[in-house]
Amino acid sequence: MTAITLTVNGQSVNAEVTPRTHLADFLREHLLLTGTHIGCEHGICGACTVAIDGEIARSCITYAAACDGADIRTIEGYDDDALMGRLRKAFSEAHALQCGYCTPGMLIAARDLVRRKGGLSAAEIRTEMSGNLCRCTGYVGIVNAISKVMAERAAFDVSSLTVREAGLGPAPGPAASNIEPAHEVALPSSLPGSRRARNAIETARTSRIASSRTELAKKPRWIKVEVGAIEEVAGVTRLTQSFLLEHPRDAVWHLMADIDAVAKCMPGMKIDGPVRDGRATGRMEIALGPIKASFAGEGTVATFPAEFRQVITGKGGDRRSGSSASGEVAYRLRRVAEAAGVEITRVDVELSYSLTGPLAQFSRSNLVRDFVTRIGESFAQNIDAALSSPAGAEIAPARLRLGSMVWRLALDRLLASVRRLFHR
Structure with a gap:
């Protein structure tokens, strides 16, 4: 039920x-x-x-x-x-x-x-x-x-x-x-209050246009995410990701050591309340067309400042579908080089997760690698945007909308097929 x-x-x-x-x-x-x-x-x-x-x-x-x-x-x-x-x-x-x-x-x-x-x-x-x-x-x-x-x-x-x-x-x-x-x-001119309604419509339309232009101006720069081989052992899926950020390691660590800031940058992730004694409650929300899921649960956060490393583990369930999920995300920051006076930080991420219930079918999909890559790119872009924002600027929570990702993946696969066809 x-x-x-x-x-x-x-x-x-x-x-x-x-x-x-x-x-x-x-x-x-x-x-x-x-x-x-x-x-x-x-x-x-x-x-x-x-x-x-x-x-x-x-x-x-x-x-x-x-x-x-x-x-x-x-x-x-x-x-x-x-x-x-x-x-x-x-x-x-x-x-x-x-x-x-x-x-x-x-x-x-x-x-x-x-x-x-x-x-x-x-x-x-x-x-x-x-x-x-x-x-x-x-x-x-x-x-x-x-x-x-x-x-x-x-x-x-x-x-x-x-x-x-x-x-x-x-x-x-x-x-x-x-x-x-x-x-x-379009409202009839004789309609009572129609002028007020039309003014409201025009204001809303202008606001949407201005908002769209602002979003375009703030569009995050693309960051390439490398994804390692995906392994499935005893129902647990494991993979690795890495990406480069043109920010000092100390600045990146200051942000990524803050679980609330990380949650706002991770699409679909939300933390409910403060972290106490390394424990937190939260949820992961996803939307794929008409399919919506919200995995609510609890997790632990282990921080190792000397190693610039943090490990987040959690488990929860979606009451709509009756599905359960558990997983672990571990990331480490490495200083790799300085280019043109800009310190570069490499972020290595290890991810493992398992799904049970009706939604488990998605963990076996051939598109898992592509989805994880897209989510990783979004996470990296959000981290970069947060680090590039003025000090004290509020980080807006990132939403996970897999519907748009599906179309992007379909287009990418179509283009790849066309390229293979004409390069035979």
């Missing part, structure tokens, strides 16, 4: 579910929210449509465990929503429902459409609503009802219905990935 905490219609819910329990079944059978209907159970008919973190999604193909921490809204959660109330009235007036089985999902999808877009023709509304199926009405009444409410769109404060950029899934329908984010929809 997997423990989850989520918000459903504004109420916090704590429960334990099996990893394969669908959200629709959880809502209907555990919370008795039977307004969410189950039709095809393949994500096709749309009867099970709910809102997850503000974006509509199929609850029959969404695992409840994957919604840990999410904000769920079912048809029962729209009783006080003005736009939904108008849609319900329009559906009744236009005879847009007969048996009513598709209606909850149809209403949620219709509300999402009106929230995102306005001024659509009947044909365009049919296309946008094609992800929700009705076996009774022939869609004429449904299209008429949506068209009527869409014509009154300016009467609703659409800006208050915007959603967060991150969600568990895009809205269904054609070209969903090309839909402009809701917070950037």
